[in-house]
Amino acid sequence: SAVISQKPSRDICQRGTSLTIQCQVDSQVTMMFWYRQQPGQSLTLIATANQGSEATYESGFVIDKFPISRPNLTFSTLTVSNMSPEDSSIYLCSVEDQVGSGANVLTFGAGSRLTVL
């Protein structure tokens, strides 16, 4: 299965600043996904990033707040803009990965834990 590297692994940020998270995959993949995991909660899909087109955002997430780049088939970035304490979360990059036969499953990076003061 794919191996995903995410950085930074964690960061402490000041209110009003922006932070870009990088996601590198060791193989070419069509679809990359960005999830948010707020403290004590489940994973929420932010957007789907496809190479060569704009990201598709889920309800409640907008491009101005979470701009995404997907310059090639192995790399993507997520920026969290104008951060507030409510943005303190773990942000996870994932890819659609084929594991045996049947459904494609998701492989995840280790996540980027952001704390906004």
Next chain:
Amino acid sequence: AQSVTQLGSHVSVSEGALVLLRCNYSSSVPPYLFWYVQYPNQGLQLLLKYTSAATLVKGINGFEAEFKKSETSFHLTKPSAHMSDAAEYFCAVSPSGGYQKVTFGTGTKLQVIP
């Protein structure tokens, strides 16, 4: 529309005891079902998946889950808990047929008591 309900945000078991983590799903079409595990400071790792083949699915680390359509359940079990099983477990569902959006449950933290 699809959803997943995990009963019990925290479960404690003694080392060597049975592990049972509950998951019920709702899906308007035949589902694919998954269990993921998240160890501290790590991403999610696939434990097992159901894709409409055998209803009893065996995964890694001795875990298994049984798909019960009549009960809309996909509970995760392990006969004997090990200290290393302490982690958070997420049940997830997606519609069958190619890649579809995956919906995750709220997770169950498993504590294993020595």
